[in-house]
Amino acid sequence: MTRTARRQMHLAAHFPGVNSTTVWQDPRSGSQIDFSSFEHLARTAERGLFDFFFLAEGLRLREHKGRIHDLDVVGRPESITVLSALAAVTERLGLAATVNATFNEPYELARRLSSLDHLSGGRAAWNVVTSSDAFTGENFRRGGYLDRADRYTRAAEFVATARELWDSWTPCGRARPFAHDGRHFSVAGEFDVRRSPQGHPVVIQAGDSDEGREFAASAADVVFTRHGTLESGRAFYADVKRRLAAYGRGPDELKIMPGVTFVLGDTAAEAQERAAEIRRQQVSPQNAILALEQVWGRDLSGYDPDGPLPDVDPDPGGELAQGRVRIGDPLAIAAQWRALAEAKGLSIRETVIETSGRQSFVGTPQEVAARMAEFVTREAADGFILVPHLTPGGLDDFVDRVVPLLQERGAFRTEYSGTTLRGHLGLPVPVWNSGRP
Incomplete structure (x- = not known):
């Protein structure tokens, strides 16, 4: 691939609604379940010549202190x-579904995804996710049977098995x-959906751990990352691309696409x-206390979100929410938050705003276009x-104001050149029965 072509960025649209990014109290916010909402965002993405439309998945409502989290989204189809x-109201846009590899089976899911690929004319994608918590597993027959250490081994075998099924049709259509x-699956028969x-x-795969990076290098076509800064993005990009050679893959056979705002x-x-x-809308007073309790592992509902941080230390073994993993050392995080709050005179809510995720690209359309192009040029x-x-x-605003500037820079396509998602992403078509995972 030429250097000019490599600088052309890929863009995808994530339907908001299942994360703390979404601002529901804004009067412009609509439904997370009406088909018109999905259609609006998908049509906007296709008008902007995006590669694909991306849907997240939640297999159980989040709870906190034994109650459903009031600010969670319910009813997502x-x-x-x-x-x-959406395949019926779009023509070129890729369609990416998040489906859990822990609580599904290869034959059934391979069949559903292949059906979507046929219905859309070759635009389907699967975002592979895993789950190791028993809280989510309670909704399924086998419950929380899967050890955390096994989640990627099952996912890797799941993907490999699905590809065996997709390859089981001959080139002549038999x-x-x-x-x-x-280890995880023993299946035999005939796949009833042709290639x-x-x-x-x-x-697609999302994961930043060493296991996740290795899984991406061995089995994924696209990596969905959390790296929003140029420095961390470049380090992640170099590390994952370096791993590809061990699996006989070239750097262009895996696309790295961080989720950004x-x-x-x-x-x-x-x-x-x-x-x-x-940011103030995203981190409401209720969400600020929830974020604090996730670190402290204690009931802090009596604290004022606009007041100072608690003087009590976190409980390292405390857990107020099922199905969530406490990230990092709570005592170390509390010390960092206290130092920041003291230095800047921050309240609980202001501290959470300061330390939690923030918008990745902020500025005029010209500034945002230039910064995004820099990430791609510098291999972040x-x-x-x-x-x-x-x-x-x-x-809407991004498609109307930023996409034309990216096109003027030569950093983004001015038209779709193909009809399949693999074509949009510049990915090779899998060789039938090649033996690759």
Whole structure:
């Protein structure tokens, strides 16, 4: 691939609603379940010539202190069902479904994904996620049977088995019997959906651990990362791309696309002001206390969100929410937060705002376009998965004001050159029965 082509970024749209990025109290915010919301965002992404539309998944409502978290989203439809409907109202846009590899089976899921690929003319993608917590597992027959150490081994075998099924049809359109006997799956029979238009649906993977990076290098086509800074992005990019050679893969066979947010303004100052207001909407008083309790492992509901941090230390063994992993050392995090709050005179809510995720690209459309292009040029990313803060119109401004500037720079396509998602991403079509994972 030429250097000019490599600088062309890939863009995807994440439907907001299942994360703390979404601002529900904004009067412009719409439904997270009406089909019109999904259609609006998908049509906007296709108008902007995006590579794909991305849906997250939640297999159980979040709870906190034994109660459903009041600010959680309920009623989100199942991803492949929504994307199958979107296939009828879009023509080129890729359709990516998040589906859990822990609580599904290879034959059934391979069949659903292959069906979506046929319905869409080769635009399907699977974002592979795993789960090791018993809280989520209670919704399923086998419960929390899977040890954390096994989640990637099962996911890797799941992906490999699905690809065996997709490859079980011959190039001339005949089904071959398949048989797989592994540690997690033992299946045999005949796959009843012929090979799809792009060979295999595109496989997306999210994970920053060493195991996750290795899994991505061995089995994924796209990596969905959390690295929002240039420095951390370049380090992650170099590390994952370096691992590809061990699996006989080239650097262009895996696209690295961090999930990012954006805030636009007519001036840099206006954009910064908007970004600050959005952060205050995202971190409500209730969410600030919840974030504090996740670190402290204690009931802190009696504290004022606009008051100082607690003087009591975190309980290292405390757990107030099932199905969530406490990240890092609570005592060390508390010490960092206290030092920051003391130095800047911050309240609980202000401290959470300061230390939690913030908008990745803030500025005028020209500034945002230049910064995004720099990430791709300097090999911190191959593109971006945009996560707007409003449902469903949060992407409109970006498509109208930033995409044309990226196109003027030669940093983004001016038209679709193909019809399949693999074609949009510049990924090779899998060789039938190649033996690759």
